[in-house]
Amino acid sequence: MTSRAAALRHLKRADPHFHKATKAHHSSLPEQLIGKRTSAALFESLVSTVISQQLGLAAANSIFTRVKKACGNRLTPELVLKIRSSGLRKAGLSGAKIKTLKSIASAVKDKSVKLLSLKDIPEADAAEQLMRIWGLGPWSVEMFLMFALGRPDVFSPGDLGLVRAMEAIYSLPKGSSREALVSIAKKWSPHRTYASLLLWRTRDPR
Template identity: 40%
Template sequence: MIKTPHMSSPIFSHFRRRDRLIYQVLTAMDDFNPLAPTHPPEEYFSELSSSIVGQQLSTTAAHTIYTRLVKLLAGDVTAARLLAADDQAMRDCGLSWAKVRSVKDLAAKVANHQLKLNRLTTMSDAQVIAELTKVKGIGQWTAEMFLIFALGREDIFSHGDLGLRRAMEGLYGLGQLPSPAQADQISTKWRPYRSYGCLALWHTLDNAPI
């Protein structure tokens, strides 16, 4: 095995002790990188808008629809431009009516300062989830994905992600989908690095979330 610089980090040491199966997956990942905030706060609005647009869609479909929306907004996805955009024009981009309402609600809450995105970096995981789920169309799963992939939080496990449970079934040879309680029992031993356990499980499916 070729040892990469990351393999000497506490993350790998932790999984080597606590879960050898996850450790083996992580060490086999060519694209492994420690989690870190990937977007500055001024990009959180467009990131969340993209997440809403992409819910329950393939990566390709989500990209196509969001690209059309960006073009409609003249290349700049901001709360002001979304609020000013015509609903039917947004629908014509491929958004469902429910998603049109959701991104408009996000825009309204940002515009009237009910949701202050620049404060998310200073909040706990639970506080971020509570803030984001005030928006219509942003549920627990979307908030958890934002925590992992935008804020770089390292100790998130998404209990509502069916892909994670399917990956657990395969990796641990369970013979059936684990119950939420079983999934929690497995993931608890990953603390404080549960997000990396999720990355490893998604890797086994080759199915990282949108």
């Protein structure tokens, strides 16, 4: 299991500038990256990730609570498939997000995607499986891999917070290319998740 200590040792060796620039936040990192332990918890996390797309935290949490209530305070693939789209729309979901949630529920129910098994295969393979589901794009998949599965080597070059933090740390011009960001992040592998957490903390230490 990847540890904070191992990640920080690697970052100090591989990218001393990054290590120094983020030093104030090192102690705030979790000691271990621990993923959800059940398929039910992973399903709920994936639903939450989809709901949070392009929303602030407060709005996302409010809609998630309403969606869960509409499903009888339980989020399972069967209940998400059973509830009418109109009920999810009343809870605050767009048509696209409703279609995505029902596509996820269908894939999990028929076992075309086994969420727990994604913990044991390479990040790229896990991402590929998830992105076969309608409506799941790179950002949602990367957030799920980081925060629900606890995968250690994930970087999201499309996340604006990460982009802005990297521009500040490396004095990059605004609008730096995806390729440039990915190239820098390669130095952090196999600890890109910890590096991403540090980048977010430079933007918001909470």
